[in-house]
Amino acid sequence: MADAPGNDLKVTIKVRSHLRYTDLLHTVLGQVARLVGLPPERLDWVALALREAVNNAVLHGNRNDFTKWVEVEMESSGGFLAIRVWDEGQGFPPEILSDPRRPENLFKPNGRGIFLIRQFTDGAEFLKGPDGRFGLSMTIDLKKGETKEESL
Amino acid sequence: MADAPGNDLKVTIKVRSHLRYTDLLHTVLGQVARLVGLPPERLDWVALALREAVNNAVLHGNRNDFTKWVEVEMESSGGFLAIRVWDEGQGFPPEILSDPRRPENLFKPNGRGIFLIRQFTDGAEFLKGPDGRFGLSMTIDLKKGETKEESL
Amino acid sequence: MMNHRTYEKDGVAVLELNGSITMGSGDVTMRDLIKDLLQKGKKRILIDLGGVSFMDSTGLGELVAAFTTARHQSADLKLVNLTKKIHDLLSITQLATVFEYYDTLDEALASFRK
Amino acid sequence: MMNHRTYEKDGVAVLELNGSITMGSGDVTMRDLIKDLLQKGKKRILIDLGGVSFMDSTGLGELVAAFTTARHQSADLKLVNLTKKIHDLLSITQLATVFEYYDTLDEALASFRK
Ligand SMILES: Nc1ncnc2c1ncn2[C@@H]1O[C@H](COP(=O)(O)OP(=O)(O)O)[C@@H](O)[C@H]1O
Ligand SMILES: Nc1ncnc2c1ncn2[C@@H]1O[C@H](COP(=O)(O)OP(=O)(O)O)[C@@H](O)[C@H]1O
Numbered sequence: 001m002a003d004a005p006g007n008d009l010k011v012t013i014k015v016r017s018h019l020r021y022t023d024l025l026h027t028v029l030g031q032v033a034r035l036v037g038l039p040p041e042r043l044d045w046v047a048l049a050l051r052e053a054v055n056n057a058v059l060h061g062n063r064n065d066f067t068k069w070v071e072v073e074m075e076s077s078g079g080f081l082a083i084r085v086w087d088e089g090q091g092f093p094p095e096i097l098s099d100p101r102r103p104e105n106l107f108k109p110n111g112r113g114i115f116l117i118r119q120f121t122d123g124a125e126f127l128k129g130p131d132g133r134f135g136l137s138m139t140i141d142l143k144k145g146e147t148k149e150e151s152l
Numbered sequence: 153m154a155d156a157p158g159n160d161l162k163v164t165i166k167v168r169s170h171l172r173y174t175d176l177l178h179t180v181l182g183q184v185a186r187l188v189g190l191p192p193e194r195l196d197w198v199a200l201a202l203r204e205a206v207n208n209a210v211l212h213g214n215r216n217d218f219t220k221w222v223e224v225e226m227e228s229s230g231g232f233l234a235i236r237v238w239d240e241g242q243g244f245p246p247e248i249l250s251d252p253r254r255p256e257n258l259f260k261p262n263g264r265g266i267f268l269i270r271q272f273t274d275g276a277e278f279l280k281g282p283d284g285r286f287g288l289s290m291t292i293d294l295k296k297g298e299t300k301e302e303s304l
Numbered sequence: 305m306m307n308h309r310t311y312e313k314d315g316v317a318v319l320e321l322n323g324s325i326t327m328g329s330g331d332v333t334m335r336d337l338i339k340d341l342l343q344k345g346k347k348r349i350l351i352d353l354g355g356v357s358f359m360d361s362t363g364l365g366e367l368v369a370a371f372t373t374a375r376h377q378s379a380d381l382k383l384v385n386l387t388k389k390i391h392d393l394l395s396i397t398q399l400a401t402v403f404e405y406y407d408t409l410d411e412a413l414a415s416f417r418k
Numbered sequence: 419m420m421n422h423r424t425y426e427k428d429g430v431a432v433l434e435l436n437g438s439i440t441m442g443s444g445d446v447t448m449r450d451l452i453k454d455l456l457q458k459g460k461k462r463i464l465i466d467l468g469g470v471s472f473m474d475s476t477g478l479g480e481l482v483a484a485f486t487t488a489r490h491q492s493a494d495l496k497l498v499n500l501t502k503k504i505h506d507l508l509s510i511t512q513l514a515t516v517f518e519y520y521d522t523l524d525e526a527l528a529s530f531r532k
């Protein structure tokens with residue numbers, strides 16, 4: 001699209017805190033991906049990261065309280081796509097995260113969400129919003145073709 | 153979805169003012185329609201109304217200035233779906249609208265957008281936001297199966 | 305996304321449109337395609353809308369502009385293969401009274417021979 | 419949306435899964451399906467993932483839970499028909515070291531006979 005402001009896409013979506021919206025957000029990412037030129041082979045993986053972040057926001061952040069909100073920002077500039085997922089919770093101390101590949105974790109059914117987010121994005125960090133909200137920010141380098149993990 | 157808050161869906165999408173986002177908003181409406189139970193035979197028509205409102209916001213409201221924003225709210229409650237499209241313009245005096253079916257208008261290439269919005273929704277009104285923004289609010293009665301126009 | 309194809313049949317230039325005809329949906333507009341046919345001297349033009357899945361007010365405006373442009377050049381422009389959706393749109397806007405349209409290609413082509 | 423089908427082949431209970439295995443993607447979870455097979459006394463269970471297009475950490479967790487539940491009941495649980503995507507996921511999480519998996523149904527069924 002020649003007349004489009006190439007590196008100035010910004011989409012903000014605010015939904016009630018409920019798992020029923022995860023598919024909708026996944027669909028929106030698909031559209032955004034097309035607009036910003038995310039390599040198609042990365043879409044499923046970035047979508048996986050988004051889904052993990054949104055599910056965490058609903059279940060852990062907002063503790064299944066669907067009077068609360070989840071807000072997702074998707075913003076591209078300078079060859080990067082930033083995806084930020086905000087919830088109304090307190091966040092968590094990063095020390096509680098443990099590598100799910102360690103032998104003592106391998107047979108646990110949980111604890112792989114943030115790990116997958118880190119694998120499939122080119123940067124993930126936790127944010128504290130000015131309004132006190134907790135955010136997870138994920139950065140995607142649009143020039144990279146495959147997933148970050150080169151060692152597969 | 154048994155555990156879903158049936159009549160409390162709210163999705164807000166904010167995008168830069170550009171026609172490239174019209175398809176994305178159309179896609180989101182498709183997802184919302186499924187969640188709130190819009191009769192499938194109405195989807196194309198409601199999507200048409202949404203597209204007309206969004207295109208007007210971009211072209212007339214924000215006058216093709218893509219540093220401006222368009223915000224779309226989709227909210228369901230009590231058997232109704234409300235769709236509000238906000239732009240950063242001044243709005244317009246409703247008197248300028250003229251029935252496109254009148255003989256002197258029939259051969260004009262423009263002037264059918266608001267008319268179609270009124271035909272395919274169960275209520276349309278113009279809003280002035282507290283922040284001065286112009287809004288077009290469209291209401292859909294989810295219990296109605298076909299388009300408003302019975303006389304087709 | 306709008307796609308198109310033109311061909312000649314029984315002395316009629318047929319413009320077959322497919323996909324969505326909406327604001328910003330194509331690099332080429334219907335208007336340009338019709339102007340092109342008129343410039344080539346075509347006087348009998350048939351627009352086949354059978355593959356058009358979605359149309360907005362811009363699409364309707366394009367149809368009207370095509371019609372008036374053709375008329376100014378004394379060309380005949382007709383429509384064929386309206387889906388229920390497109391037919392509804394033309395009825396609601398009363399553009400159904402402006403256009404001559406046919407259910408089948410054969411009927412449409414025959415109408416130019418009269 | 420996850421769909422499933424179970425059938426018996428060469429004394430092995432095959433659970434064929436299709437679609438997305440994600441948080442909240444089905445009324446029935448993989449865990450329930452496996453529990454059901456174990457309750458019916460099945461000791462050889464094969465999960466066919468060939469039709470699974472998408473899986474998230476919840477899906478991975480379900481696989482792990484199915485595996486440990488089976489093991490506690492001295493049943494054998496194996497996987498077959500991993501797509502590239504699913505295989506990548508199992509590799510990244512090192513769950514590939516936990517599961518016994520095969521490329522084809524025949525190979526998988528044969529492995530139970532040894
Ligand atoms: N948005 C959030 N708000 C609060 N805590 C969170 C959030 N996201 C993750 N966590 C914490 O981090 C832990 C690990 O998350 P994750 O790796 O996604 O695995 P899982 O969700 O399966 O536990 C969670 O159990 C939770 O304690
Ligand atoms: N969001 C808006 N902001 C300002 N003016 C508007 C807006 N929407 C519509 N209008 C005005 O109303 C007129 C009629 O709109 P419409 O029925 O959609 O037809 P068209 O867009 O083809 O002119 C427009 O030409 C414009 O002057």
